Amino acid sequence: MTADLKTGQSVRAAARSKALTRQTSGLAPNYLQANLIVLPSRYADDFRKLCWRNPVPCPLLAESVRPGAFDALKSHVRVEGHDDQPALDIVNDIDLRNDAPKYRIYKEGQLVGADFNPKETETADIVNEWTDDHVGFLIGCSYSFEGALEKAGLPPRHVTKGRNVPMYRTNIPLAPSGVFTGSTWVVSMRPYRTEDVEKVRDITRPFVTTHGEPVAWGWEAVEKLGIKDISAPEWGDGPFADGEGRKEWDNEGLVPVFWGCGVTPQEAVMRVKIPGTVMAHAPGHMIVLDVKDQEVFPGAA
Amino acid sequence: MTADLKTGQSVRAAARSKALTRQTSGLAPNYLQANLIVLPSRYADDFRKLCWRNPVPCPLLAESVRPGAFDALKSHVRVEGHDDQPALDIVNDIDLRNDAPKYRIYKEGQLVGADFNPKETETADIVNEWTDDHVGFLIGCSYSFEGALEKAGLPPRHVTKGRNVPMYRTNIPLAPSGVFTGSTWVVSMRPYRTEDVEKVRDITRPFVTTHGEPVAWGWEAVEKLGIKDISAPEWGDGPFADGEGRKEWDNEGLVPVFWGCGVTPQEAVMRVKIPGTVMAHAPGHMIVLDVKDQEVFPGAA
Secondary structure, rough: HHHHHHOOOHHHHHHHHHOOOOOOOOOOOOEEEEEEEEEEHHHHHHHHHHHHHOOOOOOOOEEEOOOOOOOOOEOOOOOOOOOOOOOOOOOOOOOOOOOOOOOOEEEEEEEEOOOOOOOOOOOOOOOOOOOOOOOEEEEHHHHHHHHHHHOOOOOOOHHHOOOOOOOEEEEEEOOOOOOOOOOOOEEEEEEEEEHHHHHHHHHOOOOOOOOOOOOOEEEHHHHHHOOOOOOOOOEEOOOOOOOOOHHHHHOEEEEEEEEOOOOOOHHHHHHHOOOOEEEOOOOOOOEEEEEEHHEEEEEEO | OHHHHHOHHHHHHHHHHHOOOOOOOOOOOOEEEEHHHEEEEEHHHHHHHHHHHOOOOEEEEEEEOOOOOOOOOEEEEOOOOOOOOOOOOOOOOOOOOOOOOEEEEOOOOOEEOOEEOOOOOHHHOOOOOOOOOOOEEEOHHHHHHHHHHHHHOOHHHHHOOOOOOEEEEEEOOOOOOOOEOOEEEEEEEEEEEEEHHHHHHHHHHHHHHHHOOOOOEHHHHHHHHOOOOHHHHHHOOOOOOOOOOHHHHHHHHHEEEEOOOOOOOHHHHHHHOOOEEEEOOOOOOOOOEEEEEEHOOOOOO
């Protein structure tokens, strides 16, 4: 089925009908994908500034036009390099409560089980949790540049292997904003050969609002970022597929390359135990938009 | 003389005539002040993205309209919360080569002596070094919110003591952009009583493009930021004036509070040893603009 999911609209429709529950890496190539976080309205101002202060992990794409609006968004996206032009419409016919393939729900900053089943922490929609006081925010996602990497002959390894990208907690401090204090960045990881890293940096650099170029690379970056065990990411699938390990990567000359990750807001919500009900996409299970990379980033390959 | 310097225009005129060579903290209260960095044009794109990726230490206010333009700037400043409105004119009658009270010059990433005098590393203008290939960037400065702190009865200690603010190198990684890799944030420091920290955070939070709220506070932040010796800042004046020390601060209940600092671009230039001639204001010796805080930040006190 997923072979037919070539556009943002088709992915959203499949998620909305609950036909699609898998992660979205590799779907609708070159369409922008987005992280979601939904907060009680009293935290919206602090969160907006948190994004402004931390645009590499938390690039703000759009937000509910008013508390309670799950189907009408105000876009903050401008064509890169043209910040004097009006914001772009990035998505039509959106339902923030249904259009991600899976969601997570937090209460008092704790991830809770769906339907009160503590073993099932991901849910197909958030219709029952959404209230008139909730504000949704869409944050850029690095899946948005995977099409460009593929086009350049550098497909991310997790795409080739049909897996979710690995995501790690780091020690990079998130610049605080209001209630959001004391948190750190989350990063995503794709391995590349050392000699390809500069090319990978160049390809992803234009994608300014979908995390842009990597923040660190090489094995020495693992310790520098405070990542305890590269084989055990906090979110997504493990990096070593098909029984491979560091030795196989060394043989191929692969080193880890890290990008800012839009799961960072979920980490921030957990760290400060935001009161009330917070909702988010399940990591890797994104809302796919209606704009393509080259419409937003004219410099993209 | 400085008592007359109540507006940005009067400070720039005094600097231009070389009557003013001192640091600008406390001058023209409530007017926005700006850091300057001037780069060869081939580094302009990478630097613009460096600012975009690191807006807390490097909030980009404006840049030369074209290489060589020292007297015509393109503003990136919008009224906070109104990013759909056109950019504000932030300064008229500007000469980037003369309007800071003092400058620093870097060649091949090394701070060089003015007039080839290795003991004199600061110079009154950069007229002789400026070329048709140079692009100037103005970066927000935390002096811009000192008027608001003063108005709230919380004047920064260095202003009261008539000194320059202390600035420190930290271990917070600057998100890399193109040639600008491997650098870290610079922070400024103002001590406050622990019970006033939340008020100080609230007052400075609206100043989004002039570093906004603090990034860290308390004595434990010193080690966390990797600051080796609080009494010996890398730039500006030492924090302990009039023979005071940590003991006097403890008696008053003062703890250090740290903000992002626009000296960060100079650190980035030195870290990667940018080839060619780079110029900057001398830390603390800012270019003062024509807009006031409440025009840009309607939420400012």
